[in-house]
Amino acid sequence: MSRLIVATIGPASSVQDGGRHGAQRYGLTVSGAMDRLALAAANTLVGNEPLAAAVEIGPFGATFAAKDGAVRVAISGAPRNADVAGKPVAMDTSVTLKDGETLTLGFARGGAFTYLAIEGAIKGELVFGSLAVNARAGLGSPYPRPLQAGDEFTVDAASGAPELQIELPKPVSGPIRVVLGPQDDEFDDANKALFLDSEWKISATSDRMGYRLEGPAIKHLHGHNIVSDGTVNGSIQVPGNGSPIALMMDRGTSGGYPKIATVITADVGRLAQTSAGTAFRFKAVTMAEAQDEARKFQQLIRNLPDRLRSSDTVELNVEALADANVAGYAVSAMDAGTWQVTAEP
Amino acid sequence: MAATLPPPRLLPSGDSAVTVEFSRTIDDAANERVLALDKALATTPIDGITESIPTYRSLLVHYDPGKIGFDALCEKLLPIACQPLPPSTKARRWRIPVAYGGEHGIDLEDVAKALNTTPDDIVARHVGGDYRVAMIGFTPGWSYLSGLDKSLHMSRRQSPRLFTPAGTISIGGIQAGIQCLAAPSGWHLLGRTPVRTYQLHRNPTFLTEPGDRVTFFAIDHKTFEEQDRAAEAGEIIAEQVTA
Numbered sequence: 001m002s003r004l005i006v007a008t009i010g011p012a013s014s015v016q017d018g019g020r021h022g023a024q025r026y027g028l029t030v031s032g033a034m035d036r037l038a039l040a041a042a043n044t045l046v047g048n049e050p051l052a053a054a055v056e057i058g059p060f061g062a063t064f065a066a067k068d069g070a071v072r073v074a075i076s077g078a079p080r081n082a083d084v085a086g087k088p089v090a091m092d093t094s095v096t097l098k099d100g101e102t103l104t105l106g107f108a109r110g111g112a113f114t115y116l117a118i119e120g121a122i123k124g125e126l127v128f129g130s131l132a133v134n135a136r137a138g139l140g141s142p143y144p145r146p147l148q149a150g151d152e153f154t155v156d157a158a159s160g161a162p163e164l165q166i167e168l169p170k171p172v173s174g175p176i177r178v179v180l181g182p183q184d185d186e187f188d189d190a191n192k193a194l195f196l197d198s199e200w201k202i203s204a205t206s207d208r209m210g211y212r213l214e215g216p217a218i219k220h221l222h223g224h225n226i227v228s229d230g231t232v233n234g235s236i237q238v239p240g241n242g243s244p245i246a247l248m249m250d251r252g253t254s255g256g257y258p259k260i261a262t263v264i265t266a267d268v269g270r271l272a273q274t275s276a277g278t279a280f281r282f283k284a285v286t287m288a289e290a291q292d293e294a295r296k297f298q299q300l301i302r303n304l305p306d307r308l309r310s311s312d313t314v315e316l317n318v319e320a321l322a323d324a325n326v327a328g329y330a331v332s333a334m335d336a337g338t339w340q341v342t343a344e345p
Numbered sequence: 346m347a348a349t350l351p352p353p354r355l356l357p358s359g360d361s362a363v364t365v366e367f368s369r370t371i372d373d374a375a376n377e378r379v380l381a382l383d384k385a386l387a388t389t390p391i392d393g394i395t396e397s398i399p400t401y402r403s404l405l406v407h408y409d410p411g412k413i414g415f416d417a418l419c420e421k422l423l424p425i426a427c428q429p430l431p432p433s434t435k436a437r438r439w440r441i442p443v444a445y446g447g448e449h450g451i452d453l454e455d456v457a458k459a460l461n462t463t464p465d466d467i468v469a470r471h472v473g474g475d476y477r478v479a480m481i482g483f484t485p486g487w488s489y490l491s492g493l494d495k496s497l498h499m500s501r502r503q504s505p506r507l508f509t510p511a512g513t514i515s516i517g518g519i520q521a522g523i524q525c526l527a528a529p530s531g532w533h534l535l536g537r538t539p540v541r542t543y544q545l546h547r548n549p550t551f552l553t554e555p556g557d558r559v560t561f562f563a564i565d566h567k568t569f570e571e572q573d574r575a576a577e578a579g580e581i582i583a584e585q586v587t588a
Contacts, residue, residue, distance in 0.1 A: 025399060026481050026550075182364045227401050230403065235359070254400055294411070
């Protein structure tokens, strides 16, 4: 066995997987990766199940060191500068850290969450089938809290498999798609239109529980209290002050504010990766379209292994060259949309 | 044969869940229908349903759109949801000890003042109630109870507290509650119970279920400390009444 040591890490980083299902009826939050596609891509690169447990790294930088043997890892999600022992590593590739080597990840350049998957996956004690960290309930494994410097994972020794890159489809751009309801009848047509026609920004106070949206105040028809009922990932509730909150993976399982709309499954990860302050819009789609997109999203995750390529040529990849700052095209760190083109070679 | 019941509203909650809504208010009859549908789906599963979550007035049904579409699911759900209610099975009854007032119930005096009476009278009214677990939600084991004495109905605090301790017994609006973990709350804190409605490494992990009945009884603060230690060690402190 090898060890992967968390040498430095910022806040809002934790172990996450596909989430904890089956006990929402007892108030147990689902949790799990904010961006499932990025989690699945990172895991696929190192031969893991797509929704196996990996490190979800928040917007700040992090460093990881291999000890007692080599460790093979992969990174996907919000792009960052990355290097191993000073040698640049591209996003969406696997890389093996030799014993004693350190992987250094910079700040997210747009987006919020990057996933570090480890060959053989993170091991720990499953609770309701999941290692996902839910800090409020003190759940998750091997650490039931956000990660801290000094934490370590006991992991499989690197297999020596050839390094891979994964070509993800060009990410969908444009509005975040929603299905109206379940309580859209608590809003009149003008306020539903205001919700759909306005520009929104994610507030800096957002977290894994909910993204607060800044924009016009949405008015309720009959006040802001409903008798509490169930919530889903992507529920957009409107509290008394009229500023919507999109409920994310650490949401409470029930809530008492009217929910005007629900983000479609295929777009929850896109919303999760939208940086604070970046303007975006919502768009209502039909149930048929939402379900068609959900099925395509499932298929995309299932078929990720078909997208693996040898990374022999990765250093000629424009993205890798840009990461190394030798390709001559500058990427603005302030351009939060940058992550959307990261998969384009 | 009993007539079928009026149909619930089927409200889309995104592309992978549907809210089956029986009522828009807190209503024990609607809650019975929620629990009956929940039970029917557990007994005779519909392929594609992954999880169902009962609430006061609706059942949230999660499903896999890769296995069943919204329309097909609603077509299957509706007749089951409209079936006459099965004879109610005997509910489990729990007696829950509570240390009222003082540091464990910091709002007891204020509640008494607001209702022009004494703390002892508030406790008497609270322990006099026969409650029903209408739903569990928000955080693990948080049990929302119906059956609060009408004279104790009062609006929630103007500004919620960011921290209320584990085991808090509180009232808010027309509801009473048992809170298991420390959490923010806008309810009025009457006391604390040593009972853990959720404890990870205990069997059972979760104590209460929607449909259970609950009564409270007062214990002194010393007994609380003793029972709290026993509960921490995994003992189930709540008394289950067999009648």
